[in-house]
Amino acid sequence: MLNKPTTEFTVTSGRPDKQRTDCVIVGVYESGKLSIAACALNRDGDGALSEAVKRGSFDAKLGSTLLLPYVPKLPCSRVLLVGLGKEKDFHGAEYTKACQAAGTALAGLKATEVVAYLPELYVRERSLDWKVEQAVVAFAEALYRFEPFKRRSEPAPGVVKIALGVPGRRELKDGETGLVRGRATADGLVLTRDLANLPGNVCTPSYLADVAQQLAEGTASRVEVLDETQIAELKMGSFLAVAQGSVEPPRLIVLEHRGAANSDEAPVVLVGKGITFDAGGISLKPAADMDAMKYDMAGAAALLGVFRAVQALMLPLNLVVVIPTCENLPSGQALRPGDIVTTMSGQTIEVLNTDAEGRLLLCDALTYALRFKPAVLIDVATLTGACVVALGHVASGLFCNKQSLARELIAAGDDSGDRVWPMPLFDDYQKQLDSPFADLANIGGKAAGSITAACFLSRFVGETDWAHLDIAGTASRKEGATGRPVRMLLQYLQHRVERRNGGTPSPAPAQDSAALLWENADR
Known part of the structure; x- marks a missing residue:
C-alpha cells in the first residue's frame, strides 16, 4: 500500500x-x-x-x-x-x-x-x-x-x-521549496489515510510491521519489529494483556531516522496507538458503528506517514517512532474486567474496563520509549470518546506537562491548519484513578474521561517533556480517514529544526511579492 x-x-x-x-x-x-x-x-x-x-x-x-x-x-x-x-x-x-x-x-x-x-x-x-x-x-x-x-x-x-x-x-526557487515540502506531506498523508482506511482483516499488526519494514528498506533508516516473545521478555504485561484475546500476534514496531549532524543528539520520540481493530474486549462495544473501530490504529498510521515525510525531506534531526500494535477482541482467553496486570515500569493496573485498552498499550510503549532518552516524547492516539464530546471533530485534544512544548504544538497546528486545543492536566484529577487493589485503575469514571486518560499516561513518562494528542474526533469522519495529525506533527518537526538553526519558524516577508504579479503587460 x-x-x-x-x-x-x-x-x-x-x-x-x-x-x-x-x-x-x-x-x-x-x-x-x-x-x-x-x-x-x-x-x-x-x-x-x-x-x-x-x-x-x-x-x-x-x-x-x-x-x-x-x-x-x-x-x-x-x-x-x-x-x-x-x-x-x-x-x-x-x-x-x-x-x-x-x-x-x-x-x-x-x-x-x-x-x-x-x-x-x-x-x-x-x-x-x-x-x-x-x-x-x-x-x-x-x-x-x-x-x-x-x-x-x-x-x-x-x-x-x-x-x-x-x-x-x-x-520559482521559493516555490520549489514549498513544492518539496508539500509533496512530502502529501505522500505522508496518502500513506496514513490508506492504512487507516484498510479493513481490519487486511491491516493487521503484522501488516503494519511489513509497512514499517518497507519504509526502512533501501534507506539509512533503521527498523526493528519485536514479536510476542520479545515483548514478553521486556515484561510488557499491560500490552500483552490487551493482545491475549486475539489470534493475531502483537508487534512492537520501532523506526529510527538519524538525520542530525550529531547522531547522538537526543531524539524526538513519537508513540502511536496501533489497535488494528477494537471490539472493546469483554467490555464489548455496541454493534452500531463498530465497523469504524478499524480506525483505532489511526495514531500508528499517522506516525508512519510522518516518518515517510521526514525521510523524503531528509530533516536534520533524530526521530524515533514506536508503535505498539494488536487487536482488542473478546474470547475465552481475553482480558477480564477486574484483572490486574503489571506494566513494564513495574506499576500494577486494575482493569475496570477492557474497552479502555489504548492506555494499556501506550503505558508500556511510553516506558520503552524512555530508553532512547528523548528530548521530547509525544504520543498520538484515538484514545477517548470523551474528547469527541469535548472538542468535536475540529481540534485534537492536547495534554502536555510543559507549557513551552504546548505552545510549540499549538503554533504548529495553527500554521498547518491541523489544529489542537490545550486541555488541563491538573494533579487534582489523578485521584480518580485510585484503586484499592493496584497502583492505579485504567479508568477514572465518567467525569473528565479524556483528562483522566491523559493523567493515566502521565504516570509513565517521568520528568521527560511529554505531550499526548487525543485524535479520537479528528482522525476520521464518515467519508474515511483524514490523515490528521500528520500536517501538525511535520510542521512541529520543521519548526524544531528552524529553531535549532537559529531561525524563526514560518518566516513571513514584510511585503508579499504577489503584489508585483503581472503588473506589466509586456512581461
Missing part, C-alpha cells in the same frame, strides 16, 4: 492569460475585487469574469466556486473562480480553505491539466513557500480516493498535472 499521489505538482511563472490548459484557477474577493491573476484573465477575456460577478452569478464568499465553461479569447478551456471572502479577513486559515474548495471543485471536474494561481494571493504573515506547500497539500487531500476494493469498468477521471502559479521567475 506504499502508493504515492498520482497527481503531479509543479510551479510556473507563466502568465495566466497565456495558459493552454484544461482549467485555470483564480480568486475573487467578496467585494467583487478580482485577484491579480483574475484581472489578467478578465482583461484578455473581454471582461467575462467581472461580468459573472456583477450579474450575481458568484457571491465570492469564502470557499464558494464558480466554473466558467468558456471565456472568449482565452487559450484555456475553462476558468474556475474561487471565493476568498472578505479581503481584510483573508489570513492563513482562509487561504487554506480556498485551496481546499478549489480542490473539491476539481475532484468533480473532468480536467487532466490545471494551472492554479492561488499562491499569488496576499496572505498576511505567510511566505510564498508556505502558500505553495499548503496548496499542494490541500489539492492532494481533496483529490484523494481510496478504491482498491472496488471494481471499475473504466478508471475514474482525475487531475494528472497541477501547476501552481508564482509571481515571477525570481520566486
Whole structure:
C-alpha cells in the first residue's frame, strides 16, 4: 500500500492569460475585487469574469466556486473562480480553505491539466513557500480516493498535472521549496489515510510491521519489529494483556531516522496507538458503528506517514517512532474486567474496563520509549470518546506537562491548519484513578474521561517533556480517514529544526511579492 499521489505538482511563472490548459484557477474577493491573476484573465477575456460577478452569478464568499465553461479569447478551456471572502479577513486559515474548495471543485471536474494561481494571493504573515506547500497539500487531500476494493469498468477521471502559479521567475526557487515540502506531506498523508482506511482483516499488526519494514528498506533508516516473545521478555504485561484475546500476534514496531549532524543528539520520540481493530474486549462495544473501530490504529498510521515525510525531506534531526500494535477482541482467553496486570515500569493496573485498552498499550510503549532518552516524547492516539464530546471533530485534544512544548504544538497546528486545543492536566484529577487493589485503575469514571486518560499516561513518562494528542474526533469522519495529525506533527518537526538553526519558524516577508504579479503587460 506504499502508493504515492498520482497527481503531479509543479510551479510556473507563466502568465495566466497565456495558459493552454484544461482549467485555470483564480480568486475573487467578496467585494467583487478580482485577484491579480483574475484581472489578467478578465482583461484578455473581454471582461467575462467581472461580468459573472456583477450579474450575481458568484457571491465570492469564502470557499464558494464558480466554473466558467468558456471565456472568449482565452487559450484555456475553462476558468474556475474561487471565493476568498472578505479581503481584510483573508489570513492563513482562509487561504487554506480556498485551496481546499478549489480542490473539491476539481475532484468533480473532468480536467487532466490545471494551472492554479492561488499562491499569488496576499496572505498576511505567510511566505510564498508556505502558500505553495499548503496548496499542494490541500489539492492532494481533496483529490484523494481510496478504491482498491472496488471494481471499475473504466478508471475514474482525475487531475494528472497541477501547476501552481508564482509571481515571477525570481520566486520559482521559493516555490520549489514549498513544492518539496508539500509533496512530502502529501505522500505522508496518502500513506496514513490508506492504512487507516484498510479493513481490519487486511491491516493487521503484522501488516503494519511489513509497512514499517518497507519504509526502512533501501534507506539509512533503521527498523526493528519485536514479536510476542520479545515483548514478553521486556515484561510488557499491560500490552500483552490487551493482545491475549486475539489470534493475531502483537508487534512492537520501532523506526529510527538519524538525520542530525550529531547522531547522538537526543531524539524526538513519537508513540502511536496501533489497535488494528477494537471490539472493546469483554467490555464489548455496541454493534452500531463498530465497523469504524478499524480506525483505532489511526495514531500508528499517522506516525508512519510522518516518518515517510521526514525521510523524503531528509530533516536534520533524530526521530524515533514506536508503535505498539494488536487487536482488542473478546474470547475465552481475553482480558477480564477486574484483572490486574503489571506494566513494564513495574506499576500494577486494575482493569475496570477492557474497552479502555489504548492506555494499556501506550503505558508500556511510553516506558520503552524512555530508553532512547528523548528530548521530547509525544504520543498520538484515538484514545477517548470523551474528547469527541469535548472538542468535536475540529481540534485534537492536547495534554502536555510543559507549557513551552504546548505552545510549540499549538503554533504548529495553527500554521498547518491541523489544529489542537490545550486541555488541563491538573494533579487534582489523578485521584480518580485510585484503586484499592493496584497502583492505579485504567479508568477514572465518567467525569473528565479524556483528562483522566491523559493523567493515566502521565504516570509513565517521568520528568521527560511529554505531550499526548487525543485524535479520537479528528482522525476520521464518515467519508474515511483524514490523515490528521500528520500536517501538525511535520510542521512541529520543521519548526524544531528552524529553531535549532537559529531561525524563526514560518518566516513571513514584510511585503508579499504577489503584489508585483503581472503588473506589466509586456512581461
